[in-house]
């Protein structure tokens with residue numbers, strides 16, 4: 001397959017300042033007429049190249065005259081043009097109902113909608129489908145009025161009317177030039193929750209959230225989040241919305257979370273629909289974050305877009321950083337940071353140490369859809385965060401102002417962004433740029449030696465090799481450091497930002513009154529792995545005394561991790577230090593309940609595996625369960641108290657209520673782990689009486705992990721109650737796929753044959769197959785049936801939706817981390833996938849790179 005390389009970028013030869021599109025919409029057969037005003041850029045004699053995929057031109061006109069000197073190069077349409085400015089018209093026919101890839105124009109239920117990022121527009125009509133060609137769009141849609149009463153597109157509505165034969169039409173105009181990937185239209189029978197937002201300059205914006213009529217009562221949270229995001233972007237970044245309308249449409253079939261099309265965001269319904277009965281606290285938070293993320297793209301992505309897809313993190317990393325900061329401002333910033341770091345370690349760190357590792361600004365790709373990764377998004381956000389830390393808040397804001405004003409209306413690069421940080425921040429970031437080009441997670445070993453009032457902090461860094469990058473240079477690591485007195489717990493130094501950018505460095509602290517305990521990488525100021533020799537006593541001390549809540553959490557995690565790694569390797573470990581530290585945290589009434597819930601959670605099985613030379617999933621599971629059991633038993637009274645503290649309170653959605661629910665459900669897990677005799681009735685009682693999905697799903701999870709009569713009863717009740725709600729049914733599949741029971745591999749195989757399971761819906765596919773791939777012990781069953789199951793599903797899914805199939809492959813690519821038997825079985829499945837005739841380039845790229 002063709003490899004696209006960053007170094008091969010060249011500016012477009014033809015520009016398209018204006019385009020008019022005319023859609024004659026129908027689910028089976030849609031006609032698309034396109035009228036492009038094209039202008040030659042610079043002196044060259046190259047013909048016009050228009051990208052296309054899956055259609056053939058029915059007509060080609062140049063300046064109003066039908067021509068036949070065009071040709072196809074692969075799927076691209078090549079048209080020779082003599083002058084510097086022409087009008088080119090084409091007509092194609094497409095079949096939305098048969099579009100199972102969900103890229104381009106497709107049917108989701110009764111609606112028609114589009115997804116164009118990254119290269120979906122070429123499946124709609126012929127056009128230079130690249131992000132540096134910005135056009136002003138005029139869009140006319142006509143459709144059957146009864147079936148598609150609502151017709152939406154980008155920008156503002158300009159006119160509409162009826163047509164003979166029960167049809168109607170609408171025209172929309174977007175005054176802002178945009179690349180193809182931001183184009184959108186929706187046609188359907190939709191109901192709307194309307195709101196208004198008055199911008200800081202006093203303009204009124206009409207907001208609309210469009211859904212199936214029955215879902216209307218579940219849209220208030222998303223609308224509130226949208227208004228909060230609009231106000232936040234004005235306050236924090238000075239960014240105001242620029243059109244008169246802002247519409248969001250929710251659809252059930254969507255490859256991703258949502259899409260930031262100009263003025264017409266299209267969302268996976270899971271990131272819009274919520275009420276307490278069907279959505280968990282996690283869902284509510286995710287909805288607010290994704291609504292904000294897509295809204296923030298209006299500036300970081302739409303007004304300033306990307307020059308080419310290698311710059312994807314320019315918009316995605318920056319926008320994730322912006323949505324993380326927004327969420328941090330809505331509740332506990334510390335808990336939000338903990339959640340984000342947990343997510344980074346769960347998804348990005350393994351990517352960075354595996355066969356699919358790539359820099360935040362990649363050098364090449366076969367299929368760009370494979371690069372919507374945790375590295376581009378989440379590591380990219382950490383890069384922005386580090387620059388914000390280095391610059392400080394005032395200079396960072398000056399730098400983003402400069403970036404937005406300098407590049408408004410253009411397609412920019414990561415380099416452009418960093419140059420603005422340098423210029424407004426008055427700093428030299430030349431060596432910092434390595435973060436964009438060098439893959440891999442830096443490892444920093446730290447130690448502190450105490451010499452009676454004088455301490456030396458020793459730092460050494462190492463960036464492991466990654467595919468195509470055997471040798472690495474030292475990175476610029478902004479590390480926040482503070483020392484505490486081991487006896488009094490008092491700070492011995494103020495917090496200091498160390499810019500560590502060499503292979504090794506020593507820093508001396510003088511005049512210390514006591515033995516120092518080192519708190520480092522506070523707030524997770526750099527996305528690195530810290531290797532320290534701090535003893536359990538120091539970690540326990542920091543978990544109780546550090547004044548940075550993140551560092552406090554981190555110390556507890558390290559203590560737990562050290563204990564679990566020792567237990568996995570040696571078969572047993574002393575649990576006392578962890579039990580005491582957890583008791584201490586649980587007993588500290590001054591702490592936010594949400595923080596406590598995070599702090600007492602054990603590291604995940606996969607994160608424990610990441611610390612080992614060879615992952616032994618069964619030993620890890622056993623070690624973790626043993627520690628959970630001991631914690632459950634030793635602190636039984638405290639878990640009961642935490643459980644009871646959150647019991648019987650009527651549902652409310654606010655940070656305090658969420659914190660209580662979270663801790664209560666963590667406590668339920670520990671009560672279950674202790675083997676308490678009443679756990680099944682306790683969990684079943686919670687399941688039956690819950691007035692919200694957070695508590696109901698937590699109770700179901702506890703029951704699904706066990707072997708009680710209540711298990712089957714709860715699963716049946718849940719299924720029957722929510723049989724009509726696809727998003728909740730996804731939870732039913734997911735909970736079973738994540739079960740810790742021994743029979744999970746066969747249960748998952750049986751669920752794949754369930755009448756409600758379908759590979760055609762990405763949410764459903766992810767709820768079973770994606771969740772199973774994340775279940776470390778079940779997926780890695782020693783007989784290899786987990787691997788075989790995943791490969792079978794991916795091969796089947798590839799024929800329907802290659803993008804979704806490719807996203808689910810990475811668990812198979814982790815074979816190097818396992819014993820030779822498992823590694824051999826995984827490789828055999830990867831080889832089986834690569835050998836499939838007519839495999840998509842999406843799945844081929846992921847599978848073949850995983851074998852290298």
Ligand code: HT7
Pocket residue numbers: 115117118255256257258259260293294297316369372803
């Ligand atoms: N910018 C959006 C990316 C996206 C996407 C990418 C590939 C295939 C389908 C997709 N749907 C949306 C989402 C975002 O980051 O905001």
Ligand code: ZN
Pocket residue numbers: 293297315316319
């Ligand atoms: Zn985004």
